[in-house]
């Protein structure tokens with residue numbers, strides 16, 4: 453599947469296809485960029501999936517510099533970015549050259565930041581290898597490194613020239629990382645498209661078994677949905693991008709309240725979706741069956757739907773620090789029906805407390 457992302461002069465394609473990593477070289481050559489390229493990745497991913505990319509690039513006539521960065525979030529620092537700039541300079545890369553980020557969202561964010569800043573911006577290609585990166589982080593042009601005081605604080609919008617998603621790489625992911633990424637997939641269905649939600653419902657077991665044709669279709673569908681949002685709101689200027697924040701207001705608060713240690717991002721988003729679905733039903737915006745159906749699908753794909761022992765007060769305090777708060781009010785994205793969303797600014801704090809309390813009370 454090829455998903456076009458129409459952004460005027462910044463348009464690009466998302467290629468979703470098993471084995472697509474081997475075709476990156478020829479696809480990049482077709483864009484007419486300079487012959488020097490840098491492949492930014494971590495040692496583990498390089499060993500698993502780097503060979504196909506590097507060989508394809510060389511076959512297509514590119515000179516490739518491999519830049520190994522630390523694994524996961526530890527890659528998103530100024531020191532690592534500086535190391536990358538040094539390597540680009542030493543290898544003679546210029547504005548016509550290309551940085552390719554092969555890895556999860558962390559490698560993608562770092563590589564994108566390096567590409568956005570080196571010589572005021574060079575070509576950038578994302579080769580996402582986690583589910584979260586394939587359906588979310590790699591699409592949309594948000595790049596960043598972390599500040600010691602806050603995640604993603606230093607960054608830029610820099611759209612990729614090309615995104616190549618190989619659904620087969622999802623099969624080498626550790627189980628917990630794999631399942632965590634599915635939370636964003638379920639989220640896309642709930643707020644953007646009922647038909648897609650139902651497809652994931654129907655295929656939940658085969659998705660969990662990582663059957664390649666199902667991975668291909670479901671990941672491709674989710675890329676299409678995220679791309680449709682980016683096209684309509686490329687720089688987060690309207691309410692539309694808020695839709696992608698579904699499950700995240702409470703999800704982020706749960707992560708913060710537990711020091712980012714108890715749940716992965718996707719697990720916290722799963723719990724956030726459960727709570728926010730119930731919030732919609734408590735506010736009379738959605739019926740109880742709609743909330744129950746979301747919870748059932750999350751459980752079916754192996755995501756947590758209960759948060760026994762959670763410190764409710766800590767979670768409520770964390771919500772008041774939400775980045776998206778305006779004049780002290782935190783906007784909630786709620787889903788009145790599957791495939792629809794609404795941004796609600798005046799959710800009574802007592803209702804938020806009630807749904808978080810319910811999550812915390814239940815153990816399972």
Ligand SMILES: NC(=O)c1ccc[n+]([C@@H]2O[C@H](COP(=O)([O-])OP(=O)(O)OC[C@H]3O[C@@H](n4cnc5c(N)ncnc54)[C@H](O)[C@@H]3O)[C@@H](O)[C@H]2O)c1
Pocket residue numbers: 494496497500523524525528555556557558559561581582583584585588589590591592593594595603604621622623624625626629
């Ligand atoms: N730019 C955006 O719009 C955006 C959106 C969401 C998240 N993010 C960022 O994404 C990051 C999280 O990304 P993530 O969840 O992909 O985690 P990650 O990038 O930290 O990677 C998780 C781990 O999986 C390993 N890994 C990656 N692909 C693998 C594969 N195919 N097989 C085996 N192991 C593999 C990595 O080496 C790493 O150890 C955060 O830094 C977050 O801020 C960015």
Ligand SMILES: [Zn+2]
Pocket residue numbers: 588636700717721
């Ligand atoms: Zn998320």
